[in-house]
Amino acid sequence: MSFVGNLDRRAAISALGGGLGLLGLSDHIALATEQGRGCHHHPRARRVIQLFMNGGPFQGDFFDPKPALNKYEGQRPGEVELRTERKTGGLLGSPYKFGRHGASGLEISELLPRLSRHADDICVLRSVYTDNPNHGPALLLMNNGTISPTVPSMGSWLMYGLGSVNQNLPGYVVLCPGRPVRFSILWSSAFLPSQFQGSYVNHSTISPDSMIPFLKNDQLNFQEQRDELDLVGSLNRMYGRSRGDDQQLNARISAMETAFRMQSAGHEAFDIRAEPSAIREEYGKGHFANGCLLARRLVERDVRFVQVYYGNGQPWDTHSKHNEAVKGLAQSIDKPIAALLTDLKRRGMLDDTLVIWGGEFGRTPVSENGSGRDHNHYGMTMWLAGGGSRGGYAHGATDEFGFRAVQDRMHVHDVHATVLHLLGIDHERLTYKYAGRDFRLTDVAGKVAKAVLG
Amino acid sequence: MKKIITYVQVTVFICVMLCSWRLSADDINFFEAKIRPLLVQHCYECHSAQAGVVESGFDMDTRAGLLEGGDRGIAVVVGKPTESTLMKALSYRLGDLEMPPGGKLPQPERDLIADWIRTGAAMPLGDAKQTKDNPRAGIDIAAARSHWAFRPLDAVSTRVDRKLRLNPVDRWVLHYQKKNRLHGAGPASPQQLIRRLSFNLTGLAPEWRDVAAYSADPTEAQYRKLVSQYLSSPAYGERWARHWLDLVRYTDTTASWLESTAGSFRYRDWVVTAFNDDVPYDRFIKLQFAADLMEDSEVEDVAALGLVGLSPTYWKEPRLAPLVIKAVVAEEWEERIDMVGRTFLGLSLACARCHDHKMDPVTQEDYYALAGVFASSRILDIPLVVQSEQAVVRAAFKKATAIRVKIQQQKVLEKGAEDKEVHAKLIVELQAELEALSTSTPHLDSPRVMAVVEDSISVVADGPEMTKVVYTPNHAIDVAVQLRGNPATLGEVIPRRFIELMDPQKISFVNGSGRLELAQSLVSNSEGLLARVIVNRVWRHHFGEGIVDTPSNFGLQGGVPSHPELLETLALGLIENQWSMKWLQRVIVTSDTYRLSCRADEATIVKDPSNHWYGRMNRRQHDIEAWRDSMLQVTGLLDPSVGGKPALLSNVDNNRRTLYATIKRRELDEVLKMFGFPEPTTHSPKRDKMNTPLQQLYSLNSAFIWRCANHLASSYTVKPLKDLKLIVTELYHKVYSRDATSQEYDVALEYLNKTGPDGLRRYIHALLISNEFAFLD
Numbered sequence A: 001m002s003f004v005g006n007l008d009r010r011a012a013i014s015a016l017g018g019g020l021g022l023l024g025l026s027d028h029i030a031l032a033t034e035q036g037r038g039c040h041h042h043p044r045a046r047r048v049i050q051l052f053m054n055g056g057p058f059q060g061d062f063f064d065p066k067p068a069l070n071k072y073e074g075q076r077p078g079e080v081e082l083r084t085e086r087k088t089g090g091l092l093g094s095p096y097k098f099g100r101h102g103a104s105g106l107e108i109s110e111l112l113p114r115l116s117r118h119a120d121d122i123c124v125l126r127s128v129y130t131d132n133p134n135h136g137p138a139l140l141l142m143n144n145g146t147i148s149p150t151v152p153s154m155g156s157w158l159m160y161g162l163g164s165v166n167q168n169l170p171g172y173v174v175l176c177p178g179r180p181v182r183f184s185i186l187w188s189s190a191f192l193p194s195q196f197q198g199s200y201v202n203h204s205t206i207s208p209d210s211m212i213p214f215l216k217n218d219q220l221n222f223q224e225q226r227d228e229l230d231l232v233g234s235l236n237r238m239y240g241r242s243r244g245d246d247q248q249l250n251a252r253i254s255a256m257e258t259a260f261r262m263q264s265a266g267h268e269a270f271d272i273r274a275e276p277s278a279i280r281e282e283y284g285k286g287h288f289a290n291g292c293l294l295a296r297r298l299v300e301r302d303v304r305f306v307q308v309y310y311g312n313g314q315p316w317d318t319h320s321k322h323n324e325a326v327k328g329l330a331q332s333i334d335k336p337i338a339a340l341l342t343d344l345k346r347r348g349m350l351d352d353t354l355v356i357w358g359g360e361f362g363r364t365p366v367s368e369n370g371s372g373r374d375h376n377h378y379g380m381t382m383w384l385a386g387g388g389s390r391g392g393y394a395h396g397a398t399d400e401f402g403f404r405a406v407q408d409r410m411h412v413h414d415v416h417a418t419v420l421h422l423l424g425i426d427h428e429r430l431t432y433k434y435a436g437r438d439f440r441l442t443d444v445a446g447k448v449a450k451a452v453l454g
Numbered sequence B: 001m002k003k004i005i006t007y008v009q010v011t012v013f014i015c016v017m018l019c020s021w022r023l024s025a026d027d028i029n030f031f032e033a034k035i036r037p038l039l040v041q042h043c044y045e046c047h048s049a050q051a052g053v054v055e056s057g058f059d060m061d062t063r064a065g066l067l068e069g070g071d072r073g074i075a076v077v078v079g080k081p082t083e084s085t086l087m088k089a090l091s092y093r094l095g096d097l098e099m100p101p102g103g104k105l106p107q108p109e110r111d112l113i114a115d116w117i118r119t120g121a122a123m124p125l126g127d128a129k130q131t132k133d134n135p136r137a138g139i140d141i142a143a144a145r146s147h148w149a150f151r152p153l154d155a156v157s158t159r160v161d162r163k164l165r166l167n168p169v170d171r172w173v174l175h176y177q178k179k180n181r182l183h184g185a186g187p188a189s190p191q192q193l194i195r196r197l198s199f200n201l202t203g204l205a206p207e208w209r210d211v212a213a214y215s216a217d218p219t220e221a222q223y224r225k226l227v228s229q230y231l232s233s234p235a236y237g238e239r240w241a242r243h244w245l246d247l248v249r250y251t252d253t254t255a256s257w258l259e260s261t262a263g264s265f266r267y268r269d270w271v272v273t274a275f276n277d278d279v280p281y282d283r284f285i286k287l288q289f290a291a292d293l294m295e296d297s298e299v300e301d302v303a304a305l306g307l308v309g310l311s312p313t314y315w316k317e318p319r320l321a322p323l324v325i326k327a328v329v330a331e332e333w334e335e336r337i338d339m340v341g342r343t344f345l346g347l348s349l350a351c352a353r354c355h356d357h358k359m360d361p362v363t364q365e366d367y368y369a370l371a372g373v374f375a376s377s378r379i380l381d382i383p384l385v386v387q388s389e390q391a392v393v394r395a396a397f398k399k400a401t402a403i404r405v406k407i408q409q410q411k412v413l414e415k416g417a418e419d420k421e422v423h424a425k426l427i428v429e430l431q432a433e434l435e436a437l438s439t440s441t442p443h444l445d446s447p448r449v450m451a452v453v454e455d456s457i458s459v460v461a462d463g464p465e466m467t468k469v470v471y472t473p474n475h476a477i478d479v480a481v482q483l484r485g486n487p488a489t490l491g492e493v494i495p496r497r498f499i500e501l502m503d504p505q506k507i508s509f510v511n512g513s514g515r516l517e518l519a520q521s522l523v524s525n526s527e528g529l530l531a532r533v534i535v536n537r538v539w540r541h542h543f544g545e546g547i548v549d550t551p552s553n554f555g556l557q558g559g560v561p562s563h564p565e566l567l568e569t570l571a572l573g574l575i576e577n578q579w580s581m582k583w584l585q586r587v588i589v590t591s592d593t594y595r596l597s598c599r600a601d602e603a604t605i606v607k608d609p610s611n612h613w614y615g616r617m618n619r620r621q622h623d624i625e626a627w628r629d630s631m632l633q634v635t636g637l638l639d640p641s642v643g644g645k646p647a648l649l650s651n652v653d654n655n656r657r658t659l660y661a662t663i664k665r666r667e668l669d670e671v672l673k674m675f676g677f678p679e680p681t682t683h684s685p686k687r688d689k690m691n692t693p694l695q696q697l698y699s700l701n702s703a704f705i706w707r708c709a710n711h712l713a714s715s716y717t718v719k720p721l722k723d724l725k726l727i728v729t730e731l732y733h734k735v736y737s738r739d740a741t742s743q744e745y746d747v748a749l750e751y752l753n754k755t756g757p758d759g760l761r762r763y764i765h766a767l768l769i770s771n772e773f774a775f776l777d
Helices: A007-016 A027-034 A135-144 A154-162 A222-241 A247-269 A277-283 A287-300 A322-346 A412-422 B007-015 B025-042 B063-068 B085-090 B107-118 B168-179 B190-202 B208-216 B220-231 B234-247 B265-276 B281-293 B299-309 B322-345 B364-375 B387-416 B420-440 B515-524 B527-543 B564-576 B581-589 B602-607 B624-634 B670-674 B693-701 B703-718 B724-736 B742-769
Strands: A047-052 A098-101 A106-109 A122-129 A172-176 A199-202 A305-309 A353-358 A362-368 A372-376 A380-385 A393-395 A405-407 A432-434 A437-439 B378-383 B448-453 B455-462 B466-473 B479-482 B490-494
Touching (some): A047 A287, A047 A322, A106 A122, A122 A405, A122 A412, A135 A154, A154 A172, A154 A305, A154 A412, A222 A247, A247 B693, A277 A287, A277 A322, A287 A305, A322 A353, A353 A412, A380 A412, B025 B107, B085 B107, B168 B564, B168 B581, B190 B220, B190 B234, B190 B581, B220 B234, B220 B581, B234 B265, B234 B322, B234 B527, B234 B624, B265 B299, B281 B299, B281 B448, B281 B515, B281 B527, B299 B378, B299 B448, B322 B364, B322 B455, B322 B466, B322 B515, B364 B479, B364 B490, B364 B515, B378 B387, B378 B455, B387 B420, B515 B527, B527 B564, B564 B581, B624 B703, B693 B742, B724 B742
Parallel strands (some): A047 A305, A122 A393
Antiparallel strands (some): A098 A106, A353 A380, B378 B448, B455 B466, B479 B490
16 A cells, blocks of 8 residues: 555545645645655655756756767767667767866856856756657656656656645646647646646746636625625535535535635735845746746745746757757756756755756757757756755766766656655655556656765 | 666676686687677666566576577577577567667677677576566466456346335345445435436436426426436437546547547537437447448448547657557557446456456457457548448548648739739639539538548558558458567467457457457447446446446456445346436436435434445535536526537637537646546546635636626616515526525525625626535435
């Protein structure tokens, strides 16, 4: 029996009207989770922010220097005879230099000057690989742990395992200024109870009223709405009186009261305009900066899992003019991510907030169309920061050209297992019985990369 | 990470090894210097017992392992590289086994390995190979046939006590109540009962006049009249079709790479009509698998093939290796088999993809026998015309589409062009061509549906770098077992057939893909299981809980029936009554059990808190369909038209039943999702009971509910009623199907008097978002 999968807890959640992300979860259960009693072992991280570079960044650009690319530019050594989505040519060089940063001397590209100052907080995973070089399956594998769209997302597993803490906000929020190319399936709860699904929020406009559906009442003012709710209360009491102590009825009443409060709590949490201007300047301008700042506001309010998609569609999908494109992309993430790490640290939250960075796959060291880079599932970089990860460390290695993970390889399942481990969960024991068998995020695989634990 | 064996490990490994006298130091040096590194780099990730991964049972750590091979048999024939499977796989000559999967090794490296095999495949001795796990362990099909769900229906236990003239539901429910020393609640009030009946059968609230008529004359005859009325209402089919569509993951949109899926809704409409026409359940199934292969089906019935025709499909990237694409195709088979197993048989057949089912009597051979049926059926958008015309109409339609595209292009060009006449002339010619085509093909514009045809699939290399998916018309194929679910390691080819559990003779399907034979096997070989599963589903929709609490798992790990004899009786009765679903509905809703109140005395609740013995009716929250549809209905907005194209639920003027809201597989409407509507990616056995604050934000603030409330309120401003009390009376009739109590009048009047003229719409809004409107007693 899995630790949180036990019936009592599930029954309790259902009786208490667990919300989207366990909104409305009763205090004592939330508290139990907060103290780590729901966990398999002591959690190092209590919440997660995942920065998702949708489209797939190239590993050799940022944290995995590959001088051989320039040295052998245009050539096609045997190591690069790997099949990817499209036809590729010779090695494509990179004009960007690497330097060593922090006490650890972690190598980071000049493309990310601000983030480099956080070198000692960053744990680079240089040897991640995945199974399929198409966006859809790769997004699914990274989010849901399989290439077919039938299983729950990692966030849903976390909600199921750990529950939510804030009663007035969803526990699992997916921010995207627009839409990634696969949509709700990426934050689906699939066969897990629906309240564990992610809440998608399009933050391309920063007004909370337009971000969150149904947050604002455009028919009544506050007092009128309160009066109506009191009337509903009387109707519900009269209806409930002859119906005993029906938990379902009570649960709906309390959910409605929570919803009423959420109108202000949600508004407040999602409104980055409330931040001091110094903070907003620190994060910088742009959708991604807004997403990072919003993520901090949410985790600060005990939202358990926030995913920030970089942008609409797949902006990191640089099939042509890669080196030009990556410069702009890097600029747009450098300041916000550096600010996010600084901000979390300043608030004493980086210790138990795990920040994850990465895309759905990497890109090829060889060129596509002369200047682009194709999808590459054989090797990619991700990094972790905070939440018990080992800062100032680079784990594993790709080959000389960065095509293929060769040393201390980490499959996506291994990344999932490691993330769950940091959250106090044994990935093999977080299971859910469905359709005749026990399912888990990591299917029948997954190993915790012990070396990346701080 | 343990996957890669380091040289240190290897060195230690060699030191502790007893070196064989046959091996010269040179041989070992050659192996260690040239061959071992290749194995480490390219093979051991998946084929090394030392590293903990032995895929396909092929362990390359030791010479013995290399020689013996894995699931594919001997891998290395010493001295004969060209005969060695290992070399074939390395040189990508096998088609279905290309190693390493990421890309062919360069020629010099392959030559090294060939040399090594030729010169004796010398290798230091490894430790003994571990015994392979036996994938066939633990299944006793014959023994499993005695499991309650797999047995033939039990006529003995179903004998109804005719003297008592009891409805079989009551007969067995009372039996167990008595046994457990429980007694049932009193009957529901006439008003509650009719509201219950109407919602359960049609998904809509009753008309007040029907409630009033029955309340005035609550006789059995009146009740039965209403039962018939609801069962013959088109709304019945709409309600029950939706229950069915949950099971078969219905969607209006499928993958973009398929031809047009605009006709998907015809499957939904076919299901609605089938329920309304009370098509016998056995025929209902057969038509959905094989309407095109049945002699006694109508052209329109081909829409029923949407069961398979609307299955999820996954992208097959032509740039990837055939093996990768085969894995994608295998995922599709699994999805179909899972849907079939769970929907019809309550069995998780898909568990047998990688190995024999660990819990249920389903073998891996069974799985691939069924996979052959789907490998021989291709999803296609086809016109609803007689079969003989189909190919012609399809070809003409393709041509017509191409012409239409050209016309569009010319129109665009014409706008910016200086020589407009040239384009205009071309357009005229194209239009003439289109007209000619339409004249020569009378059924060119026939409705189209997502269906299946008898084409089999194969995945083949298309030159050295590409892969293609080839469909062979009217050519059924059997597929081979994929050992451990890996298309790279194939076992025996299994003839298409039904599962051994239900067909001990394992008779092969010989008629095309075998879709019709599969459907026939479902209704004849597994008749009892099929009937039990559907009876339990219907029961659940009426009582909120099943006789078996795992509606899609009747296997050895599934629930056991709370009232086995009742399940048997109803299942047998269903078959005896020619699989009439309306018969089943009638038996259930005319039972006294169905007509009980939700209220029970304290003692009963304490004794049976979960209502296991049906001593009362379960109070249930409406699903999104019943809630939204009845909201439109009672406020006078509902558009009751049946069938047709879907429209987005979010459209501001969408007043149709929720059944007709566009269901996008990849992007389910946010409101539907919020209220627990299932993702249409896979079979969904039951809706989640969910209750979240976000739902209640919708209650408080959605434009939709305010639109409903405002609409109903406006009907009173048009025809002003001086007496507010009369309005309240009428609202209670409309919204709650009952009279208001004096206290409710007081609350209403106090609020309305306080809030003034704007109060009425707010009051109605409050009624609509109240618990009473969300729950069914």
